[in-house]
Amino acid sequence: MNRSFSIALRLVAGGVFFFLTACKDDPTTGTTRVDGQVVERQGRRPVGNGTVQVWLAGKGGGYGPVGTPQPCDAQGRFSFDFDATNETGYLLKAQAPPGYLTDWAEAPALTAGRKNTGLTVPVLAPAWLRLVLVDEPPKSRVILTITGYAGSGETLRFPNDTLLVRPILAGVTPSIAWFINDQGQSKQSFQLIQPAALDTVTVRIPFYRVPPVCRAPEPMSCPVISCGRQLAGGLWRRPDVGHDPGRRRGGAAPEPQARGQRHDAGLAGGPGRGKRSRTHHRAGDAG
Structure with missing residues (x-):
């Protein structure tokens, strides 16, 4: 009887101890x-x-x-x-x-x-990103988006030659990407980086625009040299005027011809026969 009571007492004490120990970390x-x-x-x-x-x-x-x-x-x-x-x-x-x-x-x-x-x-240890923006000729007006840091990155409208410094975290920034929007045309580039703790990494981002189509009326007023409208031999074709083959740069234009009067000079061999000929007369010559 005493032995059974002692065993039961030990079991109760062990259970209480286990309960207290288990609850200590709850x-x-x-x-x-x-x-x-x-x-x-x-x-x-x-x-x-x-x-x-x-x-x-x-x-x-x-x-x-x-x-x-x-x-x-x-x-x-x-x-x-x-x-x-x-x-x-x-x-x-x-x-x-x-x-x-x-x-x-x-x-x-x-x-x-x-x-x-x-x-x-x-x-995480800090590092720094040195962004060198280079507006290569011809100068442009683009929208530049740079990603790889600061969440979704940042967007710059019409940037010039610029130097930007941005904080990043060493070991968790594997690459920098940039997107260039030039009048609806997009270009994408990227650069892999491995920034060390307390280090500075430089990324060069060049951007430029496609030369515009030249519509200048004279060769010297065209801002783009190779615009595709200057002809061989110095001839120039204006977009709104028909080309005059008799006129050259620096030379005098031929005398303009007045509007002629068209008439039938007759048909060889009588009406309905032969080849019809047409003649143009200068105004004022008739009579």
């Missing part, structure tokens, strides 16, 4: 301890003098900050408490100068109402 609400270190994702080196921020998932999607950013020391270490009002949905992100930050997909999750110790918060 999320709840209330005071939540957070401590750990911020490290560079590429080299796992400590990144100091930054801040960490707790984020909570919203019911409608997205995340919102919880409390204020907490400072880190020179070795990236941090330790603080916050009051959890939800049991789930907490993440921890970090950032540090000159541009280190944590990717959302790599932010560690927090267990609400418990101690979250020994955390490692990875951050």
